[in-house]
Amino acid sequence: MKLNTNSNAYIIIYSAVMVVIVAFLLAFVYQALKPMQDANVALDVKKQILYSLNIRNLDGAEAEAKYAEVVKTEKEDENNGQKAYECQIDGKNVTVVSLKGMGLWGGISGYLAIDEEGKVYGAYFNHEGETAGLGAEIKDSQAWQEKFIGKKIWDENGNVVLSVVKKVEDPATQVDCVTGATLTSNGVDAMLKDGLKGFQTYAIGRMLETVANTDSTKVVEE
Amino acid sequence: MALFSKQNKEVFTNPLNVDHPILGQVLGICSALAVTSQLKPAIVMGLAVTVITAFSNVIISIIRNTIPNRIRIVVQLVVVAALVTIVSQILKAFAYDVSVQLSVYVGLIITNCILMGRLEAFAMQNKPWPSFLDGVGNGLGYAMILVIVGAVRELLGRGSLLGFQIVPDACYDFGYVNNGMMTMPAMALILVGCVIWVHRAYFYKEK
Numbered sequence: 203m204k205l206n207t208n209s210n211a212y213i214i215i216y217s218a219v220m221v222v223i224v225a226f227l228l229a230f231v232y233q234a235l236k237p238m239q240d241a242n243v244a245l246d247v248k249k250q251i252l253y254s255l256n257i258r259n260l261d262g263a264e265a266e267a268k269y270a271e272v273v274k275t276e277k278e279d280e281n282n283g284q285k286a287y288e289c290q291i292d293g294k295n296v297t298v299v300s301l302k303g304m305g306l307w308g309g310i311s312g313y314l315a316i317d318e319e320g321k322v323y324g325a326y327f328n329h330e331g332e333t334a335g336l337g338a339e340i341k342d343s344q345a346w347q348e349k350f351i352g353k354k355i356w357d358e359n360g361n362v363v364l365s366v367v368k369k370v371e372d373p374a375t376q377v378d379c380v381t382g383a384t385l386t387s388n389g390v391d392a393m394l395k396d397g398l399k400g401f402q403t404y405a406i407g408r409m410l411e412t413v414a415n416t417d418s419t420k421v422v423e424e
Numbered sequence: 425m426a427l428f429s430k431q432n433k434e435v436f437t438n439p440l441n442v443d444h445p446i447l448g449q450v451l452g453i454c455s456a457l458a459v460t461s462q463l464k465p466a467i468v469m470g471l472a473v474t475v476i477t478a479f480s481n482v483i484i485s486i487i488r489n490t491i492p493n494r495i496r497i498v499v500q501l502v503v504v505a506a507l508v509t510i511v512s513q514i515l516k517a518f519a520y521d522v523s524v525q526l527s528v529y530v531g532l533i534i535t536n537c538i539l540m541g542r543l544e545a546f547a548m549q550n551k552p553w554p555s556f557l558d559g560v561g562n563g564l565g566y567a568m569i570l571v572i573v574g575a576v577r578e579l580l581g582r583g584s585l586l587g588f589q590i591v592p593d594a595c596y597d598f599g600y601v602n603n604g605m606m607t608m609p610a611m612a613l614i615l616v617g618c619v620i621w622v623h624r625a626y627f628y629k630e631k
Contacts, residue, residue, distance in 0.1 A: 208492055208493060213495055217498070217499075232513060246520060334607060334609070
């Protein structure tokens, strides 16, 4: 018997069966691979935090071990999901703060490591869909991320002064834009302002603590 | 028909030479421009497209006689989309870094014209084995161009290959600067143009 493959009944049954088979197949693959994917995502977050602490080029197991060694506690702000990680590295207390913002084409995110004096210890930025070679440089260019190191984040009143600008006037607090990616850089700037605002009291508390604990030469530097 | 008869060999080698998917048929240009700024994602993308083209060709070829003619494009799309989703999930599980680098372009394999082109032009009329060879041939032809363009762009744009530094530091001390233009998609277009030029010059002379 030859089926009439052009009859409406055949087409409807054919597509229904096909869709059900494909749906089962995809659901199965998704379920089977989910644990591994989750592990990868978790490891990626840890690696990004290590990047912000200037520990780069570690592969899976090494990164896992280093993370366990360096990161002491993890706190989450219940209101906005922002996270803070207390770390100890080379005998220094460093706090890594998670950041989220908007770039030109999609979300951007990052981790900023803050040292005891309220200065940037290290930075790492990530993006979802910025243009390769332009906006994507916030993630790809290690040199650009290293420009943040040593910048002052808050002024005496607790306002965020760390910024990304086109023309650097105050090298103590400002970082040069990525060339050709002004809008993405503006996004990074807004993300820093927004994400670090909530940490001012916390950070100033830490600053006073260290100032009290150290000799007066450091206070003059501040 | 023998597995590697003359006909089958031609099916496999044609897309690598005269009937090259990018150079001859000018299919799949868009993703060739997007993922070739470095060598590693270019290789993975080439492999992913090869696997997906080969298997979607086989599947479509097996069910070609049952597919209702009026919804054949829909059926082809469902098969391709299912395969692409599976490959993308596998990449996320086993090669997370690469899947992040390829980002949306894995998903966009679905719309890669090589796939639909080969399914319509070849798999719908041929038996599974030749279809498989055709898929692998076209996929490898595509991968070949990605690798050539990716290698040139990474070498000139970043001074490295597969992430390893190739240009010695001494060159940078003498004032050598990486060509930032190479990391942009526009240069990929120009490079593909050059490869097409060489390819045409060679094969048209032969004819």
